[in-house]
Amino acid sequence: MAGQSISRRTLLTALAGTGAAALIGCEPARSRQPNTATAIPDALLVQVDGGLGVLSGGERLTIPRGVATADGQAVYATAPDGAGTAFWRIDTATGRTSTRVTLPGQWLPQAVSADGTKVALTSNATNATNGRPQGRDVSPVLIADVTGVRHRLELRGNFVPEAFTEDLAGLFVLEWLPARAPDRYRVRVVDLATSAPGPLSTRAKTPVPPGAEEEMRGDGRQAVLAPNRTTLYTLYTHQPDHRHTRDLVSGRPGNAHAFVHTLNLVERWAYCVDLPHPFGAASASGHALAVSPAGDRLYVVDVASGSVAEISTEELAVRRTVTLARATGSAHAAAGHDRLFVGAGTAVRAMDGERLGAATGWSVREPVTGLVLSPDGRRLYVGQTDAVSWHDSATGEQLGRAEVPGLVVVHGLAGRS
Template sequence: MEPEPARRCHRVMMPKTTLHRRTLLAALAGAGTAALTGCGPLRSPAAVPAASGLPPDPLLIEVDGGLGVLRGADHQAIPQGIATADGRLAYASVPDGGDTALWRIDAGRGVASARVRLPGRWVPQTVSADGTRVALTTEEVSVTKERPAGRDVTPVLIADAGGVRQRLRLPGNVVPEAFTHDLAGLFVLEWLPPQAPDRYRVRVVDLATGVPGPLFTRAKGPIPAGAEEEMRGDGRQALLAPDRTVLYTLYTHQPDHQHTRDRISGRPGSDVHAFVHTLHLAQRWAYCVDLPHPFGAGAADGHAMAITPDGGRLYVADVTSGTVAEISTEELTVRRTSTFVSATGPAYAVAGPGQLHLAAGATMWTSDLAELDVAGERPVGGPVTGLALSPDAARLYVGRQAAVSWHDAATGGELGRAAVPGLVGLRGAARPA
């Protein structure tokens, strides 16, 4: 039987407002196709391959027990692993007696380096954007989900594929977040007070001296003592810009929060419940892009963020309220907002050339970026656990319960599906290093 042609939903103009601101296989399932809701058949491009049971691209996935790479019919576990934001390289570690074995993996090709032995027990915490350095701590703490246990000193190990580079004992209760672009510094979240943490601030550690200090303002001046932002609430998601120089982190539910710019000026600030913390890894400054109401009013996991391939636009979606905001990454302002769709459950988003793909619950939607409205809607038959685009942006991958499917990114038509027992999340495409 011939598959039913995909259909494009009729375009509904939504009101807009212009505003000034982070495992494996056993069986493979058969493939299938489905239709977009709406009217008017849309033919799939001739270049789209026939449906198959093997993913055409290697994928970085989360499964019960950790991180992994799905490569056709093969899988590769990455125990206690962490990957670069672009999915090229990953570091894995396992206990080795009283020490730790560490190795690096080319996620796209599956090639692993020789194992090196690190003295003591360590867990990878963050990896540099180029994949050449990894910071390890004695316990894993997510910079976007958890608060650490109380402590006054934090041991940190800096390593690469050849072994230990530096061993630090940083004062206070800190969690490594990212390396500076030149690898000379390490951005950390410093939790306060250290023994009973309830808030945190971003600082940068000079790796030559081990001394932490404040960031710069966007005007590239040092932040005065006492003016550093102290944040509470939920860090929902972090994204690295395509050129690897800027880290964007979405925060929601920030009670009694004041931005650095307000603390410097003495202004009281505004009643903001969500913002995008922009951290420039090369120039070492930070700036917060405030998101308008209703962002941050709903569940933190109902928010998702995506960046365009050229890095020029950042999109934040709140599926609880059905709102999407477009941020100019050059101006660091919210350029416009749009009423999109409302849903419940964790939200996921990814942006391709001219399109924004969004999913929550058991449904995914496509938006044309020029209009920022709903151009297609598709039920996927179960909760979505992640979205990812192939390196050429031709295929949209959808994480499902114990499975992954791939679709024509232009039409949404399903091209194939594979069972992945234990799958709990889809991270992204695994590109060759």
């Protein structure tokens, strides 16, 4: 997540394209754009009305039931197969697929390990980004790879997979409380050897004491994975009367309206970086998160107030905040080596990433639905209504545009090594 962006803890894809690919049941569908259409220079991961997908030159692959790896190199797909579920991996650069295996029962892919080898699947469509699950007492979760089932969990309570630990021995989950009528959740880690969920550690690497686990009621807006794939950062907004673990342990009051939840996938600790007012006061959709390619800086933007915050990932503290012109609509951000790009409405703004100085900008034809930088940083892809345009990242000049019917959002790059 700039690195590669995940829409709140979930990675996606949807290979779409200028020609609307007809879906055949739940199987991936491939189409080729007309010869007169402009080929997109870099392969992109997108979401379209039909599911997840990849835009790659003249080809468009739509995957109704899939989840992408963090680096965009592969998509894991499923399709009903009688009483079971067909499960396979698609290479986004070549289109090659692994041998299909059949999983017992009906499953949907939800989360992929940071190294791209393991997948957590659930029996329903609820994932870590799409809202509150229905009440339940037991949550079945399947862990699989291209060879088949590795673990089958029957978690007592209402759990949703979020991410894997770096050593693949644990699964981070959202536990929704109370299980039958959920209105809040907390992050826990399940030991895959014992199937037992337990608390995370503090930043000091000590176990969180009983009663001091954070319970969240707000909106998880967006998550990004650090470039080295060891840390997951998630932006939360609208946390009424929220108290962090450090506040619960110390007895201090807490009432954060927005913060970045930092989850260390290696050492299994979590820490929250509070954001100052007015972050969190306006709609969650007006907020966005991006990480620098070096992984040393996080940027949080709130377009409703025009606020931009820079967070040091080493210190886990806000270094500074600046103000841009206010905007309306959904916010999107992408960070390059020396620039930060912010999109909302029909405007794209570019700021100096080091100094967060005065912004320049340009307008696009329709409301922005995603910003993605090319691998060399020279092109900025801008998702719009039923289209993707790409621009010179230094000047904003439009270099090309491709129609993508049904485009929902542009997520990141695909098919990179």
